Amino acid sequence: MPNDYARPLRLWQPRRFEFGAGSAAEVGHWAREQGFARIHVLTTPVIAGQIDRMGLPGSVTVFADVDPEPDSATLDRAIAAAQEADPDLVIGFGGGSVMDVAKLVTVLRGGFPLADAIGPNKVPARLNALALVPTTAGTGSEAGIRALVTNLATGAKAAVESPHLMPDMVSLDPDLTMSVPPAVTAATGIDAMAHCVEAFTNRKSHPLIDNYARLGFTLVARFLPRAVADGSDAEARAALLLAAYYGGICLGPVNTAAGHALAYPLGTRLKLPHGHANAIIFPHVLAFNAPAAPEKTAEIAAALGLGGGNRLAQDAWDWCARLGPEMRLSALGATEAMLPDWAAEAHAIRRLMDNNPRDMTVAEAETIYRSAF
Known part of the structure; x- marks a missing residue:
């Protein structure tokens, strides 16, 4: 890039x-x-x-x-x-x-x-x-x-x-x-982070937007665990609003990529809240894209305190899971029979998939869903 x-x-x-x-x-x-x-x-x-x-x-x-x-x-x-x-x-x-x-x-x-x-x-x-x-x-x-x-x-x-x-x-x-419950705080915060991460590693990434993305995912990494643990933490709440705003800026000229494409069927078919759907998908797409954006992925991993290489997906999964959301599709009403159709549907969202730093086939999309199952 x-x-x-x-x-x-x-x-x-x-x-x-x-x-x-x-x-x-x-x-x-x-x-x-x-x-x-x-x-x-x-x-x-x-x-x-x-x-x-x-x-x-x-x-x-x-x-x-x-x-x-x-x-x-x-x-x-x-x-x-x-x-x-x-x-x-x-x-x-x-x-x-x-x-x-x-x-x-x-x-x-x-x-x-x-x-x-x-x-x-x-x-x-x-x-x-x-x-x-x-x-x-x-x-x-x-x-x-x-x-x-x-x-x-x-x-x-x-x-x-x-x-x-x-x-x-x-x-x-x-x-x-301040009154947003921990589960919603976690899901929406991970959504804000996904906006920043997907724009940061995007094929259409831009140095100006990269700066907003860095600010955003760094704020989420630092303050989301605090806000989930203590909803009255005023500093954490303010920082997360800024992170979400930075993520919104990223969406305009760059937008998201495969992570959001894969999350959308979970919202429309399983009726999962958008942030929760992104939390489930985030670790798997971060690891999938790592070979195509190694330096930027290393920055993201460092901000979140994740290991690299073979540890990346599991550490990212653990980071999200510690915040509280159920990370297994099998526990949320999904069946294995649903996954191929979701993969085809997500793959067809070209306005996002075409932004991904690494090409993803329908079979690879299905593999991600199975990893999240």
């Missing part, structure tokens, strides 16, 4: 970025400054009670029915609620699923169909302002121009990509993440 500083790169960033304890209140201050009168918040029942932390002005409506792994039916309900509310500001207040649905609502509520939006640069202009407030430290969706939902027509993840999905305002408030 060439280390070419002159290679063109395009980054999209939020127009306003707030970070730190209590910064959720800045959303309300900003909304008041901008004169927004009709604000529509997308969230989940678990965290809907924290919306008041933003101090929103004007008329506020809430759609609190976003599923953990949202599909096109969830999106349709969210769009219908937004059409009724007719907001001048939409806020995604939640994890990656909530933020992705909020993004899509802002560009599709005028009647543009999801099927026509899939892919890069197909959606029309946004119909309202957009603010994103993550309440978990994982997807980094607040830093990216993509949004994903499961398309019920195909059973696969549908990815929409457009600069119109970049929010006007982002607030990263670690206070909102």
Whole structure:
């Protein structure tokens, strides 16, 4: 992989970025400054009670029915609620699923169909302002121009990509993440790390993005075990929000690779949370890619305290397992008969597989699933 500083790169960033304890209140201050009168918040029942932390002005409506792994039916309900509310500001207040649905609502509520939006640069202009407030430290969706939902027509993840999905305002408030349970903290943190690692070892890797990736996986390595052990660790919570944001920056110009391609069927078919699916796959793809990216893999291993060579996959598996997630597909409802179809499905996700530093056949994808079984 060439280390070419002159290679063109395009980054999209939020127009306003707030970070730190209590910064959720800045959303309300900003909304008041901008004169927004009709604000529509997308969230989940678990965290809907924290919306008041933003101090929103004007008329506020809430759609609190976003599923953990949202599909096109969830999106349709969210769009219908937004059409009724007719907001001048939409806020995604939640994890990656909530933020992705909020993004899509802002560009599709005028009647543009999801099927026509899939892919890069197909959606029309946004119909309202957009603010994103993550309440978990994982997807980094607040830093990216993509949004994903499961398309019920195909059973696969549908990815929409457009600069119109970049929010006007982002607030990263670690206070909102203090109550996230250990299992969710672990899964979302490993997802953030996977974003950074997959961008770092990517065929499209870039020196500028490599710096964000290093920052991200180093923060996860240092602070995720602390946050899982003690959810009230304010320093760890803040560090992980930054790590997730750095991972989100990596997704824009570089994106993920085989790890996420292999994780997607676990979400759509087994209904595993996205972060948990990535945790299961992460050790195996890290080891698979090591021969194609030896120096960068050594950096990742050093940050996580992993052994190299034949120890890499087992040590990475142990690192993830110590954080709590069940790492065996056989204990999560999978059967061996399912694995060939998943391998074919993952292999067909070329927008990610083509980024992988090492070519992966369908048979090799199935071998990874069997190793994770």
